[in-house]
Amino acid sequence: MAMQRHSILVGKCYRDAFGAIYRIVGFNGDVVQCVLYHRTERGLVEREHSDSWADLLDGLQGEVECPPAA
Numbered sequence: 001m002a003m004q005r006h007s008i009l010v011g012k013c014y015r016d017a018f019g020a021i022y023r024i025v026g027f028n029g030d031v032v033q034c035v036l037y038h039r040t041e042r043g044l045v046e047r048e049h050s051d052s053w054a055d056l057l058d059g060l061q062g063e064v065e066c067p068p069a070a
Contacts, residue, residue, distance in 0.1 A: 003062070004057070005057060008032070008057070008060075009024065010025065011023070011024065013037075015060070015061050015062060017059060019038070021066070022060070023066050023067075031052060032051055032052070033048070033049075034048075034051070035048060037067050044067055046067075
């Protein structure tokens with residue numbers, strides 16, 4: 001079940017079905033800015049990411065603890 005827009009908060013982290021974690025940085029209209037964390041053989045990688053509300057909410061599974069700051 002997809003999460004609802006009103007439950008997404010700036011500064012919080014959310015996991016998708018594939019295990020990626022999104023830390024919400026901000027949003028403007030229909031675009032959500034976040035930091036995307038995913039694991040590789042070299043460890044945790046982070047990158048800036050933006051997505052539409054619809055696409056982001058469709059994949060999120062729930063709130064999780066944010067990874068430690070790099």
